[in-house]
Every structure is written in structure tokens, then in C-alpha cells.
Amino acid sequence: MSGGHGHDHDDEYTAPLGETQLRVKALESLLTEKGLVDPQALAALIDLYETRVGPRNGARVVARAWVDPAYRKRLLDNASAAIAEFGFTGRQGEDMVVLENTPRVHNMVVCTLCSCYPWPVLGLPPVWYKSPPYRSRAVLDPRGVLKEFGVALADDVEVRVWDSTAEVRYLVLPERPPGTEGLHEDELAALVTRDSMIGVGRPKAPERRPR
Amino acid sequence: MSGRPDLDALPAIPRDAEGPVFAEPWEAQAFALAVRLHERGCFTWREWTDALAAEIGAARQRGDTTTGYYAHWLAALEKLVAAKGLASAEDLRRRRDEWDRAVRATPHGRPIELARGQEPGARGA
Incomplete structure (x- = not known):
């Protein structure tokens, strides 16, 4: 040899x-x-x-919050504990905070220093989240960034940008899409996109089903 | 981060579908090494994010926006591993050279063995 x-x-x-x-x-x-x-x-x-940890974990959390008001309250009060109910816990000892989007407030998440990201619920960050342009522009020009991602906001909607740290990671709770009243939790979870939980996208619209 | 930024001068944000999180296998390896060393208690997660943020911040200071995220991750890991006395920069460099020689000396299709790259004196010693 x-x-x-x-x-x-x-x-x-x-x-x-x-x-x-x-x-x-x-x-x-x-x-x-x-x-x-x-x-x-x-x-x-x-x-x-x-293959196993990915944005589907976060989607299940969001769907539960949409259908279960008591869970939603627990999630907003103590996100780490409410998320741990699903068995999703952090490896780095970080605290989770859930940010609720409303008709008046749109939240988006960035990590300007490195690329802190809520792994247990979203998996690993996408390429763009780690890129210098996103890290700087999300803070300087959030509305412009949102527009690039296809999210147009009315002028009277307040945009709040949250900067992740080693200690605190954020998950956005997007608004439940209209027309989803009859859907089950699993069907709702399928509508929740990764980007909607970072705050740079919206959940998918439900497919129209014949009645 | 101060003054009036020239937004037009900023490069576009790369976009992707909800695709793979690692572009190349080495990125996954570098990722897993840092996570595993943290799990073993070799450093705190705070120490790790500080090291990574320092690496990324230094690149920003240089005006470097092209070096990829996991390249920063790897550089930060090498420095932290050396600072913690786990493997010195010199050891890492020597081992890098051994792998380089081993790869070049490996017939195509054969598994790469580190021994092929070690100095004759070190072989089997």
C-alpha cells in the first residue's frame, strides 16, 4: 500500500x-x-x-396557538415552557420569546452580530439569514427588506425588528390566514412557512376545497 | 452602523427556498464540531457566540462581505479551540499539511488515510 x-x-x-x-x-x-x-x-x-429538526417543529407550535387559546396564552407568557410541551428544547440554554403579529404590528427577527436562531423550532438558519446584507439591512430598512421578500405592509402597520442574542431567540407567531376556520391543526401547520416564523413572509393561503 | 447608510451600496440578500441548510459537507462537519465541543463542556455557548461574532465583526470592519458564514464559523472555531488549549494553531497547521499530502498520495478511489501524509519519520512511530 x-x-x-x-x-x-x-x-x-x-x-x-x-x-x-x-x-x-x-x-x-x-x-x-x-x-x-x-x-x-x-x-x-x-x-x-x-433531516429531523426543521421549521416543521415551529409550524406545529404556531398551529397549536391558532386553535388553542389557552396554549396561545402560555406560549406568549413563557415560550420556552410552552414549546417544551412538544419536546422541543434548546441545546444552548437559550430562552425563547414568541412575538405575536397583529393587524397593527409586524415583527421580524434578525441577528446582527452573528446568526443566533431558534434551532429547536426552526432548524438551522437559511443562507440569507446569515448573510451580511440581511443582518444589516433588516435593521436599517426593514420595510424595504420585507418588500423584497414579498411582504407589503400598510403604512399604519408598525414594524418591530428584534435582534437575537446568545441568550434570547425569537419566534414570530404569524396571523392565522383568513379562510382557515374549518381546518384541523395539522392542516394549519402545513400552511406555516419558515419565513413567516422569522417575520419575512406570511403563512400560505389554504387551498380551496370543494364543499 | 451609524450615520446615513447608503442602502443602494448594499448587496442584495441571497434568497433560497426551504432547501438544505448546508451548502457543502464540510459546513455540516464544522457545525457539528462546535456543537459537540459545547456539549462536552469545552466552552460555553456564550463563549462560542462571542467568538463567532468577533470573527464576523472583524470581516465587516474589513469591508469583507463575500466570506461565507461557515468560513467564519470555522475560523472562530479554530481560534477558540486554540484559546482553550484543545489544539494549538501549530498542531492544526501541521495536521492540515498531513491531510493535504495524504490526499495527494492516495490512489483514486481508495480511502484517504492520514498515514500516507505523515513525514517518513513519523510513520508508524
Whole structure:
């Protein structure tokens, strides 16, 4: 297995890795040797966040709040506890705060410093949430940002921008769409988009069903 | 963050559908490393977000808006890992070079083994 050296035929060899990949491999292998991480635990974490934790958790919380006034009150009073009723709890010990959209107030969430985000209910943040333009423009020009996301607000609607921190993460409780009176909780949850829970979108409209 | 910002000079916000959260596998690896080290108690989450915010803030000061989020994440992790004495910058650099040599010495299709990249003296020592 040691005959690889001194060969000139580059095609026969594995393509060099990028600088970034090499640095990640260096970190991972050194930390693994020291017993601080192990590849299986890392793979399990990645699977958890790539496939199992995602915005569907938050959608279930929002749908419950739409159908159950008592839950809605608990959610607004103590979001961390109300969200934990579903078994969604933070790994970083952060506090959750739920912000209620109304006909008069529209809430949107940003993290200007890094990209703090409510993982337990929304999974990992989307590309745009982590981008410098969003992080700066959400604060400077929230209405302009909302317009780019397709959310047009009347002039008399107040926009409140909330800056996440390591300690506090926000989830927006969007308004329940009109025409959804007869829908079940699961059907409602399917209408709740990730963007609506960050405050840069609205829930989907219900499909018209024949009566 | 002060004065009158020139909004037109700001680049557009990249948009996506509700798609994958990691653009490349290394991003997921870097993410998981930080989360796992925190779970092991190697640093507090506050220490982590401070390190990440410092990295992102320094890029902003330089006017760098093109470096990706997980590139900042990786740089912050390397610094915090060194500051906590878990792996020095020198150890990381040496290991990076070993992986580089190992990859280049690996016949196509074979698993990459670190031993292929270690200095002859270090091999099997």
C-alpha cells in the first residue's frame, strides 16, 4: 500500500482537497484523537439538524396557538415552557420569546452580530439569514427588506425588528390566514412557512376545497 | 452602523427556498464540531457566540462581505479551540499539511488515510 510516492500520473490520484476541507479534517481528526469528539456523534448531530429538526417543529407550535387559546396564552407568557410541551428544547440554554403579529404590528427577527436562531423550532438558519446584507439591512430598512421578500405592509402597520442574542431567540407567531376556520391543526401547520416564523413572509393561503 | 447608510451600496440578500441548510459537507462537519465541543463542556455557548461574532465583526470592519458564514464559523472555531488549549494553531497547521499530502498520495478511489501524509519519520512511530 506504500507504492504511491514518486508517481507522475496525477489522474490516478485523488484530487486535492480545498483549503477549507483540509482545515476541517485537521480539526476533526485532532479533536477525535484527543477523545473530545467522535465521528459517530458528529454524524448523528448532522443528521438531526439536516433531516429531523426543521421549521416543521415551529409550524406545529404556531398551529397549536391558532386553535388553542389557552396554549396561545402560555406560549406568549413563557415560550420556552410552552414549546417544551412538544419536546422541543434548546441545546444552548437559550430562552425563547414568541412575538405575536397583529393587524397593527409586524415583527421580524434578525441577528446582527452573528446568526443566533431558534434551532429547536426552526432548524438551522437559511443562507440569507446569515448573510451580511440581511443582518444589516433588516435593521436599517426593514420595510424595504420585507418588500423584497414579498411582504407589503400598510403604512399604519408598525414594524418591530428584534435582534437575537446568545441568550434570547425569537419566534414570530404569524396571523392565522383568513379562510382557515374549518381546518384541523395539522392542516394549519402545513400552511406555516419558515419565513413567516422569522417575520419575512406570511403563512400560505389554504387551498380551496370543494364543499 | 451609524450615520446615513447608503442602502443602494448594499448587496442584495441571497434568497433560497426551504432547501438544505448546508451548502457543502464540510459546513455540516464544522457545525457539528462546535456543537459537540459545547456539549462536552469545552466552552460555553456564550463563549462560542462571542467568538463567532468577533470573527464576523472583524470581516465587516474589513469591508469583507463575500466570506461565507461557515468560513467564519470555522475560523472562530479554530481560534477558540486554540484559546482553550484543545489544539494549538501549530498542531492544526501541521495536521492540515498531513491531510493535504495524504490526499495527494492516495490512489483514486481508495480511502484517504492520514498515514500516507505523515513525514517518513513519523510513520508508524
